[in-house]
Amino acid sequence: MQTETLVYIILAGIIALFLALFQYKSKRKSMSKLDMLFSFLRFVTIFSVLLLLINPKFKHSSQTIEKPTLVIAVDNSSSVKYLNKDKEVQDLANQLLSDQKLQGKFNIEAYSFGESVNKLDTISFSGKQTNIDRVFKQFSQIYKQATAPTILITDGNQTYGNDYLFTSSHYKQPIYPIILGDTVTYTDLKIQQLNVNKYAYLKNKFPVEAILVFNGNKSINSRFVVTNGNTTVYSEPVSFSKNNNSRIINFTLPANKVGVGSYKATIQPIDNEKNTINNSKNFAVEVIDQKTKIAIVSDFPHPDLGVLKRSIESNEQRIVTFLNPKEAIDRLEDFQLIILNQPNNKFKQVYNVLNEQNKNRLVIVGTKTDLRFLNTIGNNYTFEITNQEEDYQAELNLNYAPFIIDDIDFESFPPLKSNYGAVTFSVPYQTILNKRVNNVPVNAPLLATFEMNSKREAVLFGESIWQWRAQSFLNSNTFNLFDDFIGKLVQYLASNKRRDRLSLEYESFYTGSSKIEIKAQVFDNNYVFDSRETLNIIVTDKLSGQEKQFPLILKNNYYVADLSNLPPSEYSFTISAVNENISKSGNFQILEYNVEQQFLNANVTKLEQLATNSNGKSFFVSDTKNLVNEILNDDRFVAIQKVNKNVIPLVDWKYLLALIALSLTVEWFLRKYNGLI
Template structure:
């Protein structure tokens, strides 16, 4: 406490005493015990009031003990069951939970992981894929500023994501390795690559990688069948030195629609795991391709990105042309993308109006808005020499077609001409402009339909950066390419809008989420979230029928069918309140990547433990992990001190003393009849 405050308190005591003595001493000639009590009570009252006015500060030291964290992450994927290690995983988890010394030293927090990290210790072993790296990254984000050694109970087999062997995880990892470490003789189809689409009467390429694990020379046969018909076959010999084979061949596309195939590598008599000898795949055969033209008067990275993104769907072919090169070819294309148009595009706009064609216009700092404003009656943009950058904000109420938010706010801003755009026709905003921290009502990407044609307007260049950021976010270009594909599909279509739209794939791999989406529109073609949609499914092989409701999510209805068995299904989506329905078929391919493993990946788990200064343990000796963690002095309980400064005015009992003294003095005076 400062010296100045102490002096004030002493002075307050003197003043309080003088005032109390003046109140009672000088009014009577002699001090009785009664008046001495009054003087004391008045002194306490005045002194307490003066103390509250001075409000001295007191420092309070609070000591707390903080135990280190211990993270337990258990592999909840289906490979644990395939390796018959589910009971061992549960036993290891139970041992950790029941070890009193370990629980006394650590605050233990439990997680499971498969595709993602989950806060739970409930084990189902139903996850269809394993991403160890993603689980470690999530734990790193949560406990980046804490001491948190990690026990990883897993077989170490990862099916997708970044290789965890190269993880930058900062905490020590102590893997408990589930699975047999013995090496068995095994044949497997390691990988099979095939395009999703093929064109009628053409041949489509197939590439497969076959792997042998063993020392003796063996003979086997690789076949591909379509139903009961064998469409490809080859005899293969493996040895200890020739332990892999890459086959490249072509198959004919003879009929339109979905064609399902089964690749089979004949197993050896002594082979333990035969599930990895089979891979199912499918190809959708189409009889025509969609031709799209990107027209630009100058070169820009966006052009190549758009071509790459759109052509990720084999049904689409993209040509990049200058305005002068398309005069005689315009009728060859289903859609034209006009990149930063200027007066060189005059005849193209005339043709679009004459033939009532759809278009996608992308503007930027090179766009001639004097020209563009004169070419359309649908909108008009302010004309300024200034430029600005805008981020995109997804409109969750967008209902023209089904599209998902790609986390657009994490994408780099697009470069655009400063100013507002005014629409003279009804339009739907897909992305709003965001300037700094301000989200505006101005569209960055909008779609509209007028005079029987469809058009989209994007107000910004450097779209290539969005695709790159999407890859950083998702470790894949697929999400961005699907977004562009849906936009192009909407613009290229000439079909009249229907009130019930169902979005689904022709076939799904067994490891992927089988999600069907739908939109329902009222009679004015406005999205209606009040309708109840039901889907009726029929398994064509077994005849079993299932009916499930759709769930409303943002601007569409969704139903998750990931629980279905691999088979061919026909379905009907029906609106409950109106006589509107849509039907279709899809196929779920039989493939479980978690069944492809024979034993634990000991090598990678050992490398992870060594890299993070941890230690790995086999099932036969994992009990020693408890002594190692308990005796490790790096994981010590820390005593933390917290110093707080508290003013006297915050101490409520001082007010209680004042009230008590005044009340007691008043009561005694009244009792003795004093005024």
């Protein structure tokens, strides 16, 4: 408290005492006990009021001891069980979590990880994938400002994600890997990778690339064989040695039958080989009998055109051809979909032919589009012409019904550049993406579709969509999400099939380690998405005849069934609506492949490097005591004493107000009781 404030308080006391005595003693030669009591109560009241006016501030200090955090991350993937380390991991985790010395020095926080990172509850070792990269990405955010040494219990074998050595460099905490495995090198022969296209075309041949790897010191001979059912479709002898320990085999297989063809590639095991699971890999190819041909018609080059071609052709079923308006006039009949990039008066004949042939189309409207021409040539929508430009961001319409759209974080995408002004539709339309200006929603479509006279059309009111594909890659480290979005739009526009009230989305085949989902949409009689319906799926194993029934879960604007727990086999399914007499069936196949069973050893070298880079230390399971001692005796991990100082103004002290009210009340009642009022 400052000296000035203290002087004010003393003066307040003197003034309060003077006023109290002045009222009760000034007209009396002596004071009775009652007058003295009244004077005291009045003094308390006046002094308290003056204190509130002065409002002195008091400093309050409190001390806390903050212990460092010990993070324990346990590998919950099936590779741990396959290496026969599951029992040791269970015991080790329980031992660390119950260690009294560790509990005394640290706040212990435990996690399990596989495909995702979760708080440690139970360890089942059932994860189908391992993503250590995600562990360090999440921990970097959680423990950014903390002291948090991290114990990583894992075999170090990652099946997907970025290199965790790189990601861990952004995690500023010491890492102590506990290595699950040994340094013994086993002789092993395996198929490291199998590259094959997802689709092939009838009566063509499709290429296959197999990468074979040998780990051993002696020379061996084996044979690489590819079978389709009981038929061998390709075979080749292979040999390896210590120095010549890898082989790339390229070959082609015929596509003679429409549908999904399943194949098994095998490199024959050598004597005493410990792991023979990684000697085989299954793959499948869907054979189709035609390609979807798409023409992009443009009067000038633009980066959007290359991005559209790349995204569309990411699906092998589709092929894109670039044409200028003059070239397109005589060739439009060859294509199922026409993309018109920023049309102008040169497109007049193109529009006439498209209307004659009733062709589906996608129109891209940008800053070089001749809006007066579009207003003249079409009667489905008209533009307000302002000769001004605007940047429009995207916002997904979750109620879009014609096909299933996944949210690929459209709101994070850069704005598209287009013409400023309203667009008026003269036909019923549905919006896929709405416009936003400076993050403020605008009640106007950015991407819309409509159907008229068995013709489908979409309009994108903006250019520079190439930036969206780049941003999608930055968000997810893959182009697949954006390419799938463009692929769905193209698939819808390239087809003239009548819309069904129940539509399905699924793959013809899945690998055993991938997520297996079947999506569905159901519509009422007016083709409006029905979110009140209940959908069930009956899945039948074609080989065993076993049936299973699952409910579909409503998610945004579609229903989804997660079938990731089904074992590898061939399946048929039927999805039916409970309240409506509609159903739809399909078939899919799950290929047998467990990526977690492809490893013989822990990745000792990488885990040791991880410890060195982070100023930690690596240990094997048998060294747990040394690990505990290492952490307990490390001077970097000490408790921090924190002092919290709070400045509390007197006006916040509610008891002083209660004291004023009490003194005034007692004084009034006593004066009333003694007849002085």
